[in-house]
Amino acid sequence: MAGPGTFQGGTWISRFTHHHVVVFLLTFFSYSLLHASRKTFSNVKVSISSQWTPTFLNKTAVKLEPVELWDSSHLFPNAEEATLFxxxxxxxxxxxxxVGLFISGIIGDRFNMRWVLSFGMCSSAVVEFCFGTLTEWLHFYNKWFYCSLWILNGLLQSTGWPCVVAVMGNWFGKAGRGVIFGLWSACASVGNILGACLASSVLQYGYEYAFLLTASVQFAGGIVIFFGLLISPEEIGLPGVEEEESSEDDPCRPLINNTDSEDHEPNYSIQEVSTIHQPKAISFYQACCLPGVMLYSLAYACLKLVNYSFFFWLPFYLSNNFRWKEAEADKLSIWYDVGGIVGGTLQGFISDMLQKRAPVLAGSLLLAIGSLVGYSRSPNNKTVNALLMTVTGFFIGGPSNMISAAISADLGHQELVQGSSEALATVTGIVDGTGSIGAAMGQFLVSLIQDNLGWMWVFYFFILMVSSLSHFSKESDLERSQGLGYGKEPVTVENQH
Incomplete structure (x- = not known):
């Protein structure tokens, strides 16, 4: 019988081929490019704000004649209104x-995910080019046009995460999934760094060239995905992860008496076996009803709210609270991402060793409360602040990466959907979509709390959000709900409903 430290057989690395490496890299960098475009927009906000305001308020703007006509074409009378927009x-x-994540997950399970991902990357690149480059070249500034393009961009970019997680879940089984997905989920942080580098390299020529460069690289990445990505091992005749694990799962399950086995025997017909080879996507309602999906979705909404608040507000907090230079605050904020990368990888490794995600996640969330308390009282010292920031990222970014990647893959591959195994993209879309709603609401709440009560109350709000996840410390409830397949008896979707 396999022990906790054997990774369910101890030979999971030996099963990897060069195809696994290519899939890992292609999905990693495809989502990195999508995140790079978001970071580019954040990095050029100052330049955009200056361009959208009259020239007499913008000392660095090129003087164009006639001045009255040019100033009248700008969107906003001052930089404050431009920043608010x-x-x-x-x-x-x-x-x-x-909203797009809920839709993209369903689409990804019903169409070829390579096509969906490639279309999302290429079409999003076109929208970003129109938003930042074409409008500037044509000197066309319109609020409603910008809003329409950015809504469309959000919908198109939502095709990325459900598809890349689903493809990774198709290639990497639950043995070793924690550490692999923990390392792979660093793609968002790498994308942030890549976006900052691309934007800064051409920003001196104008912000429109930052959008042009990022959109071009992203479009090229979408073409590579279309021709190079294999969405599952079955495409090239390799056994799927469920087939590989079927023989390894039996020794790990508790013994089932003959009576129970006979009770379930009639449920497995020839038609159901053929369904495994020709999977049919489950409905959105069925995916929501799967054990653990809604629980982890709501938990991720609270966690992503805190995680994305650090992503959007940390540099501003450091500059505003400690009066550090903006460039120094930007560089210092990278340590939060570093903590998240290390945390996601290490916690995934430990969960693989234990063959349980719940205890690791619960322990990290409890320690996250202490790290938030400590960081909220950080002295005006960059070294101490960076250290506390890294620890905070470890205990917040780590669990966030685990839920969005490894646990989403676990939930989408649980045995309750073996009769309808095309569920991974739908489940991932539900989890990340709910989390994104929480993150969107959080940006408004953080701004409101900070303006009225101050930064300390913002940290109290973060602590409240993390504390609301205290039910994760109940291991028995988690293990019943997370559907990882350890020690569970296989049941089909038809049996469940």
Whole structure:
């Protein structure tokens, strides 16, 4: 019988081929490019705000004649209103992205995910080019046009995460999934760094060239995905992860008496066996009813609210609270991402060793409360602040990466959907879509709390959100709900309903 430290057979690495490596890299960098475009928009906000305001308020703008005609074509009378509109675009994007995730998950399970992902990347690149480059070249500035493009961009970018997680779930089984997905989920942080580098390299020529470069790279990435990505091992004749694990799962399950086995025997007909080879996508309602899906979706809404608040507000907090230079605050905020990368990988590794995600997740969330308390009282010292920031990222970003990647893959591959196994993209879309709704609401709440009560109350709000996940410390409830397949008896979707 396999022990907790054997990774359910101990040979999971030996099963990897060069196809697994290619799939890992292609999905990693495809989502990195999608995240890079979001970071590009954040990095050029100052330039956009200056361009959208009259020249007499913008000392760096090129003087164009006639001045009266040029100034009248600008969107906003001052930089404050321009900045407020840019924040509104962030909120619009997050809400449309959240809605799109629910839809994209369903589409991904019903169409070829390579086509869906490639279409999302290429079409999103075209929208970003129109938003930041074409409008500037044509000197066309219109609020409603910008809002429409950014809503469309959110919907198109939502095709990314459900598809890449589903493809990774098709190639990597639950043995070793925690550490693999923990390392792979660093794609968002790598995308942030890549977006910052691409934007800064051409920003001196104008913000429109930052959009042009990022959109071009993203479009090229979509073409590579269309011709190079294999969505499942079955496409090239390799056994799927469920077939590989079927023989390994039996020794790990508790013994079932003959009576119980006979009771379930009639449910497995020839038609149902053929269904495994020709999977049919489950409905959105069925995916929501799967054990653990709604529980983890609501939990991720609270966790992603805190995680994305750090992503959007941390540099501003460091500059505003400690009076550090904006460039220094931007560089220092990277340590939060570093903590999240290390946390997701290490916690995934430990969960693989234990063959349980719940205890690791519960322990990390409890320690996250202490890390938030500690960071809220950080002294005006960059070294101490970076250290506390890294610890906070470890205990918040780590669980966030685990839920959005490894646990979503676990839920989409649980044995309750063996009769309708095309569920992974739908489940991932539900989990991440619910989380994105929480993140979108959080950006408004953080701004409201900070303006009226101060930064300390923002941290109290974060602590409240993390504390609301205290039910994760109940291991028995979690293990029943998360549907990881450890020690569970196989049941078909038809049996469940």
């Amino acid at each position: 840019l924040g509104t675009l962030d909120t619009i994007f997050l809400f449309s992205y959240a």
